[in-house]
Amino acid sequence: MEPANNVSEFILLGLTQHQESEQICFVLFSFFYAVTIVGNLLIIITIKSSQSLISPMYFFLSYLSFVDISYSTAIAPKMIADFLVERKTISFAGCMTQLFFGHFLGGTEVFLLTIMAYDRYIAICKPLHYMTIMSGRVCGWLVLGCWTGGFVHSIIQTLLTTHLPFCGPNEIDHYLCDVHPLLKLACTDTYIVGIIVVANTGMISLTSFVVLVTSYVVILFSLRRHTTEGRLKALSTCASHITVVIICFGPCMFIYLRPTTTLSEDKSVSVFYTVVTPMLNPLIYTLRNEEVKNAMRKMWIQKVD
Template sequence: MEHRTNVTEFIFVGLWENKQIELLFFFFFLLCCLAILMGNFIILLTITCSHLIQQPMYYFLCHLSLMDLGYTMTVIPRLLRDLVAARKNISYNSCMTQLFAAHLLAGVEIFILVSMAFDRYVAIVKPLHYMVIMNRERCSMLILVAWGLGFWHSVALLMVVVNLPFCGPNQVDHYFCDVKPLLKLVCKDIRIVNILMIANSGIVLIIVFLVLFASYIVILYHLRNHSSAGRRKALSTCSSHIMVVLLFFGPCIYVYLLPPDYENKDKEISVFYTVLSPLLNPLIYSLRNVEMKIAIQKVWSKIAYSKFH
């Protein structure tokens, strides 16, 4: 018998079912949201208003901040609304839109992180050819490729989900529309879909993570030939990248590599890449980077001076 989708809305279970805890965490996530907006806005303004925009590393960092802002706005506002709402509902179309947007922005972010690793590889392994290889045209091309791959990933995922029948249960055990909790509500055998989902998300994440891991091993190997001052500067930058990669990829691999019917803590773990990673990225890149700290001081001093004179 062919099942058809007759679900017009989904109801989120949310992170907690205790109203007092939800109200407490409403203020926590609200502060996180404001901190993400402020942190990434500072990075964007500092880079675009200083000489740093000319450097490939900061050009990529600018785009990474934009992805973090977009991803945050896709997930956190609805989470905040649901923490104080009596009914955590979302229409079918809004759910599919959120699913597409979240995977598009996360996919683009993944490939921007790859571009940043490639940039550091060229800077350390081929320093004499760095400005030729990492010219603005190539950097822009890498950003376009990141958008293309992110779009392909999210469209493929969306096409699978919209063609699945949801014909009864509509309670999503999560706080936003993601593919795994939605697959648990499908009313047909989805073993092949599970394999496709793991291939699209989980295996891609593993491959990209291994590529990034291998690139940083090569970078660290080549650093032995640098002076101690050059080594310290390169290690400071690379350690920031590695921290961001681990923060983002670790929880993502855990969530997307395991099949939907596997009992785990998906929604709790996903807080790491939906809230904590965008929150910590600006801190990691600004507090651990001397060049960034100097640029922030200059830009904001200039803004303060122009405001009062």
């Protein structure tokens, strides 16, 4: 039996409801989005055009940049456009589409960051077997697994939400369509669905985070056998990844590792993984990585010449 659904659109209350603040946010978040697109595109172009950046680490980094561009595009343009209008609406289909792509791309990024930690573990702890273990075929299958995992995670979230009855009110106290705010609007008991959401999204974030932390603990112990130069180079590479992981996983676990409740801080915290993380990823990886910076310089010199 189909759920009774009297809602054809939702009203988003947005990040803020103060007109002056919205004007400032429009300029600020437009800048953030532009930096995200340009920065991540630059990383993709640099890696694809450079003969020196052919290791699996950069293969995964190029896909991370692509996911960041896609994820930011699924969220940011709608949010930025809403800063210019008083009544922020989104159709039911548009809301579910944003929900799907938000979790699809977000889940893919979580899995991809986990794979990148595994890559660093193999490179540092088993350097002699690195290219054998992380062959091109294996890397391709790992990336495919990340996309598949993100899809399965998202389709579960989306189907659970789509089949809920919405009969009003239709105001979402957020700037995007997400599971927790939508569950509050459903005119039925959502306790079981809420548990599944926490088990799905929250446990994926927590499990991946535990795997990441374990990987880096093992890496740190293994670095004791390396030379000082090798130790510093490995720590520099790992530090970039750890920084991204903290910025990404911290807010995700805050939002999803709890029962279906919404807090006043949720919107501010969500900004970190929907806007800030995709923007900072290229900056973090390039500012701390001499190989990427050198490749960018060579590419720039070739273009100028």
